Amino acid sequence: MSKAGALDLAAGVGGKIDKSEVLSAVEKYEKYHVFYGGEEEERKSNYSDMVNKYYDLVTSFYEFGWGESFHFAHRWNGESLRESIKRHEHFLALQLGLKPGQKVLDVGCGIGGPLREIARFSSTSVTGLNNNEYQIARGKELNRTTGVDKTCDFVKADFMKMPFPDNSFDAIYAIEATCHAPNAYGCYKEIYRVLKPGQCFAAYEWCMTDSFDPNNQEHQKIKAEVEIGDGLPDIRSTGKCLEALKQAGFEVIWEKDLAVDSPLPWYLPLDPSRLSLSSFRLTSVGRFFTRNMVKALEFVGLAPRGSQRVQGFLEKAAEGLLAGGKKEIFTPMYFFLVRKPLSDNQ
Incomplete structure (x- = not known):
């Protein structure tokens, strides 16, 4: 259990950041x-420093809200x-x-929830x-708890420079x-390199959709809210992702934005008009409770200074994600299944 x-x-x-330096890390982020x-x-x-600071600061909040x-x-x-x-x-x-x-690779595995399930x-x-x-330390602890530590492990590395030989894995995914x-x-090319010939890579990507207008100030504001709230250097379009996959050498088996025909909208957990007992902490009431709880914990010194600031940019992320989903300019589930050819000539 989480x-x-x-x-x-x-x-x-703050993760591995010294508690006395959390506020400074928030400001730098x-x-x-x-x-x-x-x-x-x-x-x-x-990006490496930015993303590391982000996950040191937010992992505890994510686990509290999402599992x-x-x-x-x-x-x-x-x-x-x-x-x-x-x-x-x-x-x-x-x-x-x-x-x-x-032998499977999970690229950007978080604390390993999907890794253990899959x-x-x-x-x-x-x-x-x-x-x-x-996150790796948390993941190893949870692997031991669930009993998959003998068959699953973690490697600390940048996915732009993977420490694996060519053709190492039977399948690769990223969520x-x-x-x-x-x-x-650059990222897809590294994945291509370590994947065995003839095998597949599948992923859910965060993307701006074709409805996103870069000249629309409201659209740009929503994009910026998601970027600060989720530790992103930029949010690419679905078309840019598809183009990058082909440039990296992959054969595209199929691709689709799965948000388009989802019977319930993906952003439902973030909708403040919704009440849910099963995911209470993600509702507006639950977020209000968390916000005030974090404020109290920081005030009495149980949470480090800067905790409220982290909660603040996560709230901004939720607002941006909700607005982006409702306007259909953003999707967190552009899915693709691609294959590495058996030879470079294919």
Whole structure:
């Protein structure tokens, strides 16, 4: 089980950052973004520092609100959020055609919620690639708790420079993670390199849709809110992702924005007009409770200074995601299944 209590949340804020330096880390992180005068090129050139600071600061909040799997999901009527998240992960495993004993790579694995679910569902060995030390430590602890530590592990590394030999993995996937890459082509090319010939890569990408208008100030504001709230150097369009995959050498089997025909909108958990007991902490009432709880914990010194600021930019992210979803200019589930040819001549 994930950490769930208020004191666990407070203790985790800042990750591996010294608690006395959390506020300073928040200020440095914020300065990367548009709202504080930051530039896209600066975010891209310093993406590793920016993303590491982001996940040190927010992982405890994510785990408190979402559990072990930090992603959205295509959702059916009558299906709970937790059920949809598991099915979203199973769908990925089925699309990849995973078989028992295969060696699989999870690119940008977080604390390993999907890794554990997919490993148990498919009886595969999954390696989680992550550049954040705190998340890896949490993931290893949860792997031991769930009993998959003998078949699944974590590697600390940048997914733009993977420490694996060519042709290492039978399958590779990424769930709402490669959006942190400063360059889609560079990231996909590394994935291509370490994937065995004839095998597949599947992912859910965060993207701006064709409805996004770069000349629309409201659209740009929404995009900037998502970037600061979610540690992103930039949000690419679906077309740019597809182009980068082809440039990297992949054959596209199929691709689709799964948000388009989802019976329930992916952003439903963030909608303030909605009440839910099963995902109470994500509702407006739950977020109000969390906001005031964090304020109190920081006031009495149980949470480090800067915790409220982290809660603040996560609230901004929720607002941006909700607005982007409703206006259909943003999707967190542009899905693609691609294949590495058996030879470079194919």
